[in-house]
Amino acid sequence: MLFLRTAALSCRGLTALRCMPAGFTASRTTASYVQGQSPEPRIREYFYYIDHQGQLFLDDTKVKNFVTCFKDVKFLVFFFSRLRSNQSGRYDGDFPFLSLCGRERNFVRCDDRPVVFTHLLQSAAGAPGVPGDQELLSYCGGADKLSAPFRPEALYMQPVSGRLYHPCSELAGGVGLVRSALAIELSPYFVYLSDHCQSGQPTHFLWGGQKHTLTNELAGCFPTAEKGSREQDELG
Structure with a gap:
């Protein structure tokens, strides 16, 4: 993991030196940490956003944009395939997810959800456990190596934010x-x-x-927002 991260950082650093466009600065968490800190012998901790x-960025990266994010596919697949809910008892209030690699603890926080679907793909014929004509939703820069079967009926448009969601692995939060x-791109197909x-x-x-009836099965994952929306409608 250290080798993969170092290689990814080296490539990122060279690119950033060549071209550093203007970007936005994400707000820092209130948690106190030092990248690479060692709270126990032979244990290292890193923090991501x-x-x-x-x-994906190191959490303390000041300018967060395409230039400064991690783009090495091998590293991203390694990182996200180990992503779990943070039940370590450390930083769980600020970094709700954790990607473990041997003696490395990689704490993760996110703007919304840790899994962000970015592309709709056609699966390669013969992919293990996936029919050749199965469409896949790829996430977080991992192409078909980080993907979930596309279920059109399970798409959920959150009424308060207007954002669109789709089920993912329960280990990564389920949404x-x-x-x-x-x-x-998908919006014209909603009825x-x-x-x-x-x-x-x-x-x-x-x-x-086909005309798929939306199940809204993810609605229960936003109870506070849904309740607030109903209360606003009643007051209005």
Whole structure:
């Protein structure tokens, strides 16, 4: 893991020296840490941040943009395949996810969800456990090596934020965010109760020659937001 991270950082550093465009600075967490700290013998701890585009950064990177994010696919696959809920008892309030690698603890926080779906792919024929014509949602820069089967009926448009979500591995929280660019590509296929009003929740999704009834199975993952939305409607 250290070798992969060092290689990724070296490539990132060279690119950044060649071209450092303006970017935004993400707000820092209130947690106190030092990258690479060793709270116990032979244990190292690192801290990461995932933005709403699915880009991975060292948490204390000041300018967070495409130039400064990790882009090495091997590193990203290694990192995200080990992503779990942080139940270590350390930094769990600020970094709710953890990617373990031997004696390295990689603490992770995110803008929204740690899994961000970025592309819709057609699976390669003969992929283990996946039919050749199965469509996949790829996430966090891992191409088909980081992906989940696309389930059109399970897409969920959150009514308060307007963001689009899709199920992912329970180990990574069960809910993945669909990146805005991909959500825009998918938006024309949603069907609403009234063709003249798209301010409400969509009821169906047109895909693959079928009209899929949306299950809204992810609605229960946003209880506070849903309750707040209902209360606002009642007051209005």
